[in-house]
Amino acid sequence: MTPGLLGNVALVLGFVFTALGLVLSAVAWWAKDARYVEAAKRAAVFSFLAALLAFAALEWALLTDDFSIAYTAKNHSTKSPTWVKFATLWAALEGSILLWATFQALYTLFAARRLRDYWMAPAVLGTLFGVQLFFFAVMLFVANPFTPVPNPPTEGPGPNPLLQNHWMMAVHPVLMYLGFVGISVPFAYAVAAMLARRYQSWVAETRWWTLVAFGFLTAAIFAGGWWSYEVLGWGGYWAWDPVENASFIPWLLLVAFLHTALVQERRGMFKTWNFAYVTLAFAATVFGTFLTRSGVIQSVHAFVEGAVGPVFLGFLLAVLFVGFSLLSRVASEVRDVGGLNLVSREGLLLGASLVFATMAFVVVLGTLFPLIVEAATGDKVSVGSPFFDSVFAPLGTVLLLLMGAGPLFPWGRLDAYAARALSVMLSALALSMALSLFLGATFGVALGVGLFAYNLVAVFAQAGRGVAAWRKKARGVLAAVFAYLTRARRQVGAQLVHFGVALAALAIVFSQAYRVDAQKTLEVGERAVVAGVPLTLHRLDARDEGFRYAVIAEVEVPGVGRMYPRLHYYPTMNSPLAAPSVHYGLYNDDYLILQAFDTEQGRWATLRLVRTPMVLWLWIAGGIILFGVFYIVFPGFALRRRESAEVAA
Amino acid sequence: MKRVWALLLLFTLALAQTPTGEPPPDLSPEVFRIASELRCPVCQGESAAESNAGVSQEMRRQIAEMLKEGKSEEAIKQYFVERYGEWILYAPPKRGINWLLWLAPAIGLLVFGFGLWRYLAEARRREAELALSEEEIRALERRLEEE
Structure with missing residues (x-):
């Protein structure tokens, strides 16, 4: 038995069990x-086991340096550290499709349970099996890793x-695929609901799944930002690169869906809108994969592989x-009925989803605009951060x-508590803006600070309202706070x-506005001021690390200590790759890049220092968002277990 | 140690990426700010501030030089537009077909907003149609009592 044989057998089994599942559904x-x-x-259980077997077969080939299959021959090296060998499975096209298929089978299994x-149920499973069949077919007929x-x-x-x-x-690709594949479950529920003509209940039933997908996608986007910050060597976390955009589009549509879904749950309206949002969010994951895998768009992330592009395009068209x-x-069948007072929670929810949908539209148009212009006029244009930044502000x-x-707003109306809280929030906005402007901030930064203050007050006002509601039932203020925190988990x-999100916005505003970036050549032993920071270059060292x-x-940085920026030379790359050294701080991050050095005698080095405020807070904000999602999602397990225990009893 | 340096020298010479010996110029924050709005002509979706390709390093050097000569940001960008075309700018100039892009947020809000407004107007109209008049309610109540 060889990994290649095992892998191919597993793929065929996976395909057969998936097809069987589809037929049975x-x-x-x-x-x-x-x-x-x-x-x-x-069939879902067996198709998952087959996918797992294929996954294991490819890991087997990678970890034992078996070059008898195309994937390892093209993407593997015996010299890589073990974790790199393991992660090589999703470092290129065929393997990442295998990872996708494995996750799809996993989600199908969980959804089935x-x-x-x-x-x-038959339509939910049928849709999931249909999607899964596509991935197994791609591996068997177009991009076989074995x-x-x-x-x-x-x-x-x-x-x-x-x-x-x-x-x-x-980590980042794994999270991204978990998020992408996660959207297939709400999509399958939506398709099933439309087929079974059960237009109302599915939004509540899929909330848990939508939040899981949202959580993974958010984690993936933050992880990707962090990776790009630590690796790409320019001190930024988001570049509006087409592939980053491709992951952002489903995220925006998912968030738009989460908000209108609340309106449907409460008021029974927007049934068609919610269905459209879920369909588009799922289609956007396929669209993103099409962009990355087809070479249509140039990007640092793209794996250019011609044959897979048309296949994904076909799948995208089928989904749409x-x-x-x-x-x-x-x-044509659903006629929603109802008057809606827009000065109410539902009004604001609709407003939010309107803005999210617009953002998704802008990102799609901005990403495709160079192609559109070239097709229409033959001119070449570029759309990048200066455009997106100014439009997203x-x-x-x-x-x-x-x-x-x-x-803060109650359903259906505006009440006195919300009105009072809103006036305090707006005063906080105005005061902190005025103070920031007085302290010399630009208008944009002042607005950012003001909006953070506004949302901070909002959080307290909302908590105050929640606790007040529990005071009637709980004894004492502390008991009420405890009850609010543990019982009102959503x-x-x-x-x-x-x-x-408010904290992340503040961190983005500060890091964009006050980033300083400068480059200077220092002799070994020299001390010089770069971007206002006195640096000392102590030594320059070379090391053979095998691969x-x-x-x-x-480099000595005052207040930070010694930092060690590096340049890596890989045999496969024709230019060195900078590995920056990052020092995280509560106020500023110091980010040192070794740009160039004296290759003859090792006497000088060119250093680039990027000092960016508040970047650490962006990662903290990401952690808070994920904790919030986890806080809502987690009792899903606990409650269901209790529920089924009760049923069993 | 010596051997490693020799190896590395061979290695870098083989790569012949930048001429050895000459250190790159010192660059101010202003240079990077301007470079971040220009595309690296040989990269895949990176700006001239991010990329370390030879062309980008050369662009940063040119920007630093032009700044020293006292040229304005606009003039520097114009210089690169003349050499590479408008494709070099990461924010397309506001004219012609590019207005479609710049107005995208407004178009999006208007289109989605109009859709929302029509949907709500329709739902409200139906509610009014379906609503029972006072007389109908009384008639129904009477029938309920009779039965």
Whole structure:
């Protein structure tokens, strides 16, 4: 038995069990017989085991340096450290599709275990099996990682050095796929709901899944930002690169859906809108993969592989076709009824989802605009951070204003408490803006500070309202606070997420406005001021690390200590890769890059220092957002277990 | 130690990426700010401030030089536009078809907002249609009592 053989057998088994699951779901649907649903659930177990087996086979090949299959021959090196070998599985196209398929099978399995409604179950499973079948088919027929190599080499080039430079690269893609694949579950529920004509209950049933996908996607985006900060060597965390955008579009649509879903849950309205949002969010994950894998768009992240592009485009069109043909049926059948007072929580929720949808539209248009212009006029244009930054600032401002007010407002109206809180919030906004301007801040920074103060007051006002509601039931203030924190988990979690977003916005504003970036050449032993910071270059060192050469500068930074920026030389790359040294601080991050050095005698080195305020707070904000999501999602398990225990009793 | 340096020298010479011996110029924050709005012409989606490709380093050097000569930011950008075309700018100039891009947020808000408004107007109209008049309610109550 070789890894190649095992892998191919596993892929065929996975394909067969997935197809079987799809057929059983279809039979269950047409025959209206729940026994077939049970059988399809078993097929989900076996298809997951097959995917796991294929995954294990590829890891087996990577960890034992088996070059007899195409994937290892192209992307693996015996010299890589073990963790890099393990993560090489998702460092290139075929392996990342295998990871995707494995996660899809995992989600199908979990979704199958949590299905309650036998009217919808066949369609939910059928949709998930359909998506899963696509990935197995791609691996079998277009991008098979286990294709045998006739004359196996004894050494390969290893994965892209950019991916070897930081352990985050082992984590970020995994989170991204968990998020992307997670959206397939709400999508499957939505399709099933539309097929079964159960237009109302699915939004509540998929909330948990939507939040799980949202959590992973958020984690992936933050992890990607952190990776780009620590690795790409320019001291930034977000570059509006097409592939970053491709991960941001489904995130925006998912958030828009989360907010309108609340309106549907409460008022039974916006049924078609919610269906459209979920369909588009799922389609956006496929669209993103199409962008990355087809070479249509240039990006640092892109794996250019021609054959897969058209296949993903076809799948994208299929998803959109299914989604929109169902949508047109729903639109002709559903007639939502109701007057809506827009000065209310639902009004603000709709406002938020309006802005999120607009943001998604802007990102899509901005990313594709160079292609559109070239097709229309033949001219070449570029769209990058200066455009996106200037457009997102006003949209973000509106969003931050809505975010603070929304949860305070009761459903259906504005009450005295919310009005009073809003006036305090607006005063906080005005006062802190005035103070910031007085202290010499620019208008943008002052607005950022003001919006943070506004949202901070909002969090307290909201908590005050929550605790007041519990005071009637609980004895004492502390008991009420405790009851609010532990019982109103959805509210508390949402507030944590909102606070995290406000903090992230503040960190972005400061790090964008006050970043200083300068470059200077120092002799060894010399002390010089770079970007206002006196640096001393102590030593310059070279080291053979086996799979790469490293040149290391030892630099003294006052208040920080010694920092060691490096340049790495990989045999596969024709230019050195900088590995910056980062010192995180509560106020400023110091970020040192070794730009160049004296290759003849090692007497001088060119250093670039980036001093950026508040970047650490961006990562903290990410942590708060994730904790908030976890706070809402986690009792999902606990409650369900209790529920099923009660049923069993 | 010597051997490693020799190896590295060979290595870098083989790569021949930048001419050895000459250290890169010192660059002020202003240089990086301007470079961040220009595209690195040979990279895949990186700005001239981010990238360490030879062309980007050369662009940063030129920006530093032009700043020293007292040229304005606009003039520096114009210089690069003349050499590479408008493609070099990461914010497309506001004219012609590019207005479509710059107005995208407004277009998005208007289109989605209009859709929302129509949806709500429709839902309200239906509610009014379906609402029972006082007389109908009384008639129904009477029937309930009778039955």
